Amino acid sequence: xxxxxxxxxxxxxxxxxxxxxxxxxxxxxxxxxxxxxxxxxxxxxxxxxxxxxxxxxxxxxxxxxxxxxxxxxxxxxxxxxxxxxxxxxxxxxxxxxxxxxxxxxxxxxxxxxxxxxxxxxxxxxxxxxxxxxxxxxxxxxxxxxxxxxxxxxxxxxxxxxxxxxxxxxxxxxxxxxxxxxxxxxxxxxxxxxxxxxxxxxxxxxxxxxxxxxxxxxxxxxxxxxxxxxxxxxxxxxxxxxxxxxxxxxxxx
Amino acid sequence: xxxxxxxxxxxxxxxxxxxxxxxxxxxxxxxxxxxxxxxxxxxxxxxxxxxxxxxxxxxxxxxxxxxxxxxxxxxxxxxxxxxxxxxxxxxxxxxxxxxxxxxxxxxxxxxxxxxxxxxxxxxxxxxxxxxxxxxxxxxxxxxxxxxxxxxxxxxxxxxxxxxxxxxxxxxxxxxxxxxxxxxxxxxxxxxxxxxxxxxxxxxxxxxxxxxxxxxxxxxxxxxxxxxxxxxxxxxxxxxxxxxxxxxxxxxxxxxxxxxxxxxxxxxxxxxxxxxxxxxxxxxxxxxxxxxxxxxxxxxxxxxxxxxxxxx
Numbered sequence: 001x002x003x004x005x006x007x008x009x010x011x012x013x014x015x016x017x018x019x020x021x022x023x024x025x026x027x028x029x030x031x032x033x034x035x036x037x038x039x040x041x042x043x044x045x046x047x048x049x050x051x052x053x054x055x056x057x058x059x060x061x062x063x064x065x066x067x068x069x070x071x072x073x074x075x076x077x078x079x080x081x082x083x084x085x086x087x088x089x090x091x092x093x094x095x096x097x098x099x100x101x102x103x104x105x106x107x108x109x110x111x112x113x114x115x116x117x118x119x120x121x122x123x124x125x126x127x128x129x130x131x132x133x134x135x136x137x138x139x140x141x142x143x144x145x146x147x148x149x150x151x152x153x154x155x156x157x158x159x160x161x162x163x164x165x166x167x168x169x170x171x172x173x174x175x176x177x178x179x180x181x182x183x184x185x186x187x188x189x190x191x192x193x194x195x196x197x198x199x200x201x202x203x204x205x206x207x208x209x210x211x212x213x214x215x216x217x218x219x220x221x222x223x224x225x226x227x228x229x230x231x232x233x234x235x236x237x238x239x240x241x242x243x244x245x246x247x248x249x250x251x252x
Numbered sequence: 253x254x255x256x257x258x259x260x261x262x263x264x265x266x267x268x269x270x271x272x273x274x275x276x277x278x279x280x281x282x283x284x285x286x287x288x289x290x291x292x293x294x295x296x297x298x299x300x301x302x303x304x305x306x307x308x309x310x311x312x313x314x315x316x317x318x319x320x321x322x323x324x325x326x327x328x329x330x331x332x333x334x335x336x337x338x339x340x341x342x343x344x345x346x347x348x349x350x351x352x353x354x355x356x357x358x359x360x361x362x363x364x365x366x367x368x369x370x371x372x373x374x375x376x377x378x379x380x381x382x383x384x385x386x387x388x389x390x391x392x393x394x395x396x397x398x399x400x401x402x403x404x405x406x407x408x409x410x411x412x413x414x415x416x417x418x419x420x421x422x423x424x425x426x427x428x429x430x431x432x433x434x435x436x437x438x439x440x441x442x443x444x445x446x447x448x449x450x451x452x453x454x455x456x457x458x459x460x461x462x463x464x465x466x467x468x469x470x471x472x473x474x475x476x477x478x479x480x481x482x483x484x485x486x487x488x489x490x491x492x493x494x495x496x497x498x499x500x501x502x503x504x505x506x507x508x509x510x511x512x513x514x515x516x517x518x519x520x521x522x523x524x525x526x527x528x529x530x531x532x533x534x535x536x537x538x539x540x541x542x543x544x545x546x547x548x549x550x551x552x553x554x555x556x557x558x559x560x561x562x563x
Contacts, residue, residue, distance in 0.1 A: 002326045019463075029475070053478055061475035063557055065457070068467030075472060076463055080557065089386065095323035095333035114322055117315020119485065120332055123253070126387045126455070128482045128554040137315025194462045197553065199454050200386055208462055 002094040004087060005103035012106040012178035013144055014084050014205035015164065016187055020212045021171035024064055024077030028163035028172060032060040032081070032142075035162035040147040041112070045135035057131045059142040060163055074211055079172070081163065082129035082142035083196065083204030084108050090121040090130060098139070106178070106205055107146055112138045126200045149174075177205050253388065254488040255547035262310035263378055264407070264539045266339070267400060269302030270371040271408025273346060275429065276415075277364045277371075280353070284425055291419040292353035298411060300346060307339055331384050335377035342370040375404045382546075389453045389563065390550045395444040399546075402437035403506070403539055409433040410510055410535050414528040417517065427518050431511060434535075438507040441542065445499065448549065453562045460556035471559040486552035490545075498545050506538025 036059060037044045046056030060081040067074050084106055091099045091108060098114035099121050101107070110121075110130075115138035122130040122139065130141045145161035148154060158165060164174045175184030184207075187193065193207035237244045276295045279285040311317040324340070326333040345366035352360040379400035382391040409430035416426040457471075458464020479487075490498075513531035517524035551563045 003329045024473075026475075055478055055480060057481070058476075061480075063471065063475050064473035065461055065463055066470045066472045067458075067461070067463035067465075072466065074463070074466050076461070078461060078463075089384075092329040093332060093381075093384070095326050095330045095336060096319070097322065097326050114319070115316065116319045116322060118313070118323070118332065119315075120330075120381070122482070122485060123552070124385055124387060126460075126553045128486070128557060131481045132315065132485070134315075139315075196462060197455050197460050199459060200553070210462065210465065 002091050002097050002099055004091060004101055007103065010178050011104065011176050012084075012086070012205050013149070013175070014106070014177045014184075014207070015081070015144075015161065016173040016175070016177075016184045016193060016207050016209060017079055018171045018173070018191075018209040019076050019078065020209060021169050022062075022077040022079060023169055023171075024062055025168065026062050027166050027168060028079055029058060029060045029062055031162045031166035033058055035145065035148070036143070039145070040143050041110075041140050043133075043136070044140060045133050047134070057133050057140050059129075059131075059140070061128075072214075076211055079163070080127060080129075080196075081206075082108060082144070083127055083202075083206040084142075084144060086203035086205060088202050089124040093120045093124045095120070107144045108141070109143055109146065110139050110141055112136070115139050126197050126202065127204075144174075177207065253547045253550040253552060254485050255544045256313045258309045258312035260540060260543045260547065262306040263400070264306075264403075264536070264543050265302045265309070266306030267375055267378065267404030268407035268411060268536075268539070269299045269306065270342065270374050271404040271406075272302070272411045273299040273342075273408075274368045274371040275405065275408050275412050275426075277349060277359075278368050279412075279425065279429075280359045281361060281364050281368070284423065285416075286421065287353050287357045287359050288419060288421070289354055289357055291415060291421065292350065292357075294418070295412070295415050296346065296350040296353070298415070300343075303339070303342070331377055331380040335374060335381060338370055338374040338377050342367065342374055345370060372401075375401055387553045388550050389451060389553075390448045391546075393447060393451070395440065395447050398440045399437075399444050402433070402440040403542060405433045406430070406437035406506070406510075407532075407535055407539055410514070410528070410532050413514060413517075414525075414532050417524045417528050424518060427514050430514050430531075434507055434511050434514070438503070438511075441502070441507070453551070453553075455553045455556060456562045457556045457560065460553065469561075471557075474558060482554055483558060486554050487558060488548060490548040495545065495549060498541055502538050502542045502545065504538070505534045506542055509534045510538075 033044060044057045048054050063078045065076050065078055067076060088108055091101050096114045096116055098111045100109060117137045119132055130139050133140050149159050151159060160174045164172045173184050176182045177185055179185060188207045191209040193209050195204050237247055280287060311320050314320060323333055323336045327337050345363040348363040349360060349367050352358045376397060379397040383396035386392050413426040413430040457469040461469055463469045510531035513527045517527040553563045556563055
């Protein structure tokens, strides 16, 4: 059924993404691809992967934006995957019943056996969360790693989405955003986490934490570059043939 | 949005087909068209052929066309599903009405009423697939539904006009209706284009990223070096100068030439058949151009994540 659950889920599993911390390393996207290429939504087809015009299905993509000007400007790395919205039109527009939102935990999924590949759900999603797999002829999307988070064959620490488990800086958090006492909900409250494109009315579950205010006197790009003095003194190595060899080797 | 030819052909052809069936049966119901056998055969055949060809072509853009039957199941929530149900349901009253018209030369009013209602509603459902998408401001507005009805009934009206001339139905009514529908469709298209040219959209790169609080938001680095599905499907762009040319073609072919041709056909009955053939053919070309632009000019909010500033 592509009608939304009549009783909103009390559990709302989702991600909280800290834009203050993300360094834009794309590790979350790579691990997402790695896990999902063999998991619930497999295969995630790639075409011409090592050729001139590679293309393929990804559930998680990392954009980098500049916001503001000069000293107040920011460069922000911005990972984006399915936001598992409360009222997503990608589910209701589906003509076949392939798209659905789980009543139990709010995860939005595609039943690949029902999907006819009409692409309308990707048109209805403002966030670009759904991608068409040319090879299989059906729609693919982030499952919030439904095949990890409930997977009892994995260690408890592994039962989080692949993107969360791999983030080297801890910029991604996973939890129940329907529970106001959960650590993710408290993080959102404390850091004033926000929705993307709230004007669409989809009520995303995933939240983004804004970059923190810049500390006064933290340097940065206040016009002239900071003066740090000579980078390093050039050492006199004329009397040390071994050190001279090492120096040549290292500066090659 | 990427203008898929299968969908352009489907919406243009089925719009004309459903409108022709609706008009022909509406006029016959109120006694303004005779239930003449050969006129009936040709009219139903033309309408049903356009509809069937359109529906078949619409399955071409599906990834799994063999499962298309599943699309009839979710009519409670999905306009695409509703359209499928209505489109196929129309065949039943169309078949029954055609039977009475062709074999008994009678208008059976009950199926005919259903046929008129279902055919018109199907055009509305097609329009609502697009009008209901909040992500595309150029579709999600009050002009889209009238636009589809107007374009459909303009084409259908011209078809009926041609059939009337072909079977020497002396009534000038189809011609007058066609003139009215083409004029109304042109007015709606003028309003639609004025709206899309002045509307700036509801979302910005600032609202899409939430970074508007720091000032203007610019894409610094895209997630990948090559085009992805999202950009191919939703990031289609058409050059402004091509838009101007294609809009002129639409004005000329969909509205101006057919309008002049129908008026001339009223004044010069000896040439009317040829003039109306010209009207129908140029209108078809104009309608397809209009539909191509309807898709190509539409901007999707996902482009805000790929460098667009507003959508």
